Amino acid sequence: MKVYLPHDGSRPVQPTHLMSICPAAHTQELFGETDVPASWVDSNNRPLNFVVTFIDGAAEVDDEIGRYLLKTKLARKTSLLYPEPEIEQPVLAF
Numbered sequence: 706m707k708v709y710l711p712h713d714g715s716r717p718v719q720p721t722h723l724m725s726i727c728p729a730a731h732t733q734e735l736f737g738e739t740d741v742p743a744s745w746v747d748s749n750n751r752p753l754n755f756v757v758t759f760i761d762g763a764a765e766v767d768d769e770i771g772r773y774l775l776k777t778k779l780a781r782k783t784s785l786l787y788p789e790p791e792i793e794q795p796v797l798a799f
Contacts, residue, residue: 706771708780710759718762727754728773742769 710722729745729752744767745753757764757774766774774780 706768707763707765708771708774709783710762710764711778711781712762720761722759722762724757724759724779725754726757726770726773726779727752728770729753731777732773744769 710718710724712718729741732741732745741752747753755770757766757770757780764780771780775782
């Protein structure tokens with residue numbers, strides 16, 4: 706799965722960006738899931754660390770890691786910049 710480093714366009718994307726993640730350590734507390742993929746833990750069921758290398762803002766990762774990055778908003782599905790949705794403030798009447 707190809708994922709993209711999130712950015713707001715205020716500065717250029719660096720040629721290389723390394724991101725260290727440990728998805729098995731956060732899966733239960735973030736998503737309420739108790740089962741993690743076997744590739745995320747070692748033989749003693751301890752969480753493994755992974756390094757994701759983004760080159761020119763993009764990285765090719767395993768599908769499970771990609772879903773984790775998207776769910777935690779550490780990466781995006783697209784490199785396109787979309788404007789943030791405007792949140793309408795309620796009008797208070799006194």
